[in-house]
Amino acid sequence: RMVLAAALLSARAAAVKLEFYGQAGCSHCFAFMTGALKQLLADPELAAKIDFEYFPWGNAYFVTKKCQGGGEYDIMPRKCYDANCGGGATARPDDCFGPGEIVCQNGPVECDANRYIACAKSVADMDHVKYLPYAECVDRAFEGNPHGNGLDIAELASKCADSSGLDSGKISTCFSGPAGDGAIKDQAMATPPHGFCPVVVVDGQMLQWGTEGNVLSVVCDKLVAPKPAACTAVASSPTWT
Template sequence: MASSTTTFSFFFLTLFLFSPSHSSSDNNNNNKVSLELYYESLCPYSANFIVNYLPQIFNDDELASIVDLKLFPWGNAKLRGNGTFTCQHGEYECLLNTVEACAIDAWPQLSNHFPFIYCVEDLVYQGKYRKWESCFEKLDLDSKPIDQCYHSERGKELELLYAAETDNLQPPHEYVPWVVVDGEPLYEDYENFLSYICKAYKGRNAPGVCTQAYLNTIRKVEPKNKRGACYKERVTSTLAKIWSTILSWMNYLGDAI
């Protein structure tokens, strides 16, 4: 299911993020635009956004230098009274949410944890998410920090922290992916996030891509989701189960190929 374009994008992204030439000026550091992504690992729309949209940030050194990207892998999961939690797409989503939270904790630098999360979500996008551990080998990463984290209380602690941060969103999130630029949710226009970043940037020497013509692509929208999303309302429970079943079959077929 993965295209050659997707494979090349992953290869280029990895090279770019680990490149020692990637740097930012002091001015850009002081004026970075906050970009927050609230998501859940097995939501197909979250995977699509991480694999096919977020990498746009890293295609331009100037643009990457003005963005402070943070990921919150919790989404529409729900806390139980006993301190445990359930996830919209089943137990495997809880596992991968925790794995990705552990990656952020173990490798705090974006240039270290994003390639791993991208790799995992690319496998989700392909319906091969059960092969997520192959990302350690692909990226030449030590799996021990992640194994120790998600098999211990630390993984649970991290997820509870992300639960609190997600639940404290104002306005509350309605679905995932939920994209927030400088504290303002983008609602259904989340795929147009680069335009909002350009508009929010207050520093000098704005990236070349932030031209007036580009900023004019921002359009006013009502807070109703018209794009694909995984909603948190109860009515989605049946659809979530259906999608979980589809993912399982995709993974099975992927293993068989």
């Protein structure tokens, strides 16, 4: 058993860490989620070598004393928030995650969608095989309607839970209570300073925006031999920020 555990730890240590930061209502995020990312994770040989997580927060921010930002979405408070409260920040102000309101780029329906997806991650025990189909289902409803106008987000969340095999009751309970506060705080705290969404980070290095479609070649570059068969079929040309 100890040998097996050591082997599993070794395999996990050799995995490439892939992080995707996005938001509901972002067409580029949805294109990546349903395109290059889905193709990558659908390959069992590749997926076994990837430590993946999706963070549904994107360009959102809490209103804080230092960064302000109440009312309509504004990129300047958002960049201030990322720097002071987001991934990699040190000595975060005590109001980074409330009591100020959350402002989302595409409005309050996006905020609700992001929170539902954060709760789905928690209910799925952070297993992307379980929560990514849920995220895709929710985000699909925003295609061509980035502000989610007319969407019944609670009904959508329930429908997407059913279609992805997650417990809609547990997700709803999380969304409506302190567990939801904790879940969305985790997404905000992890999201690094960035320009645009989607943000794709491979082993700590952020891809240049617009090149996320090259994620396969970037991941393959990071993997040690023997590499999955899919890697031999791709030209290696990563682009970093």
